[in-house]
Amino acid sequence: MEEADDVWREVDYESAWAPFNERFGFVANYYERVRPAIELPPESLVIDLGPVFQHDGPRFAAGEDAISAAAMRSFVWLADDEELVALDWQHPAYRYSPGRQATSAGSPVIPVFPNGDYYAHMTPDLRWGTFGHPWQQTLTIWGADLIADLGAELLTWLPRHPQSPT
16 A cells, blocks of 8 residues: 555646636635635535534544545546646645545545645646635535535535535
């Protein structure tokens, strides 16, 4: 079994963020609590993570783990052999294989659940992905396939956020 560090390849930070910033107009702002930090594509779903954040201890940990597991399952099923790009604001960026991550011995280097920073996972061509906003406590999912899979699963127990266009 591989270690997670063997699955994740660090890539140039600026080159990894440039397509995301160009498409979504990302603006980091700790104080903004209402407007999204990205320009939401029409085909996106914003999940409210507030019900997870309102708890601590085991309930928070279980919610965080459930979201992370659901996202990894969706990534594995949808990405097939394709690598994804993972972004962590002001930290190294990576490419990784969700399939190899799922069978590795370690945790993902960059989580999906935004517990402390902005995190994004996406296909290199940006056709689908996730963007986690820690201060607004949201997870934006874009792309029809990922919305139909991960979005549908999360909506069984988490509410749609008022920012959500769909």
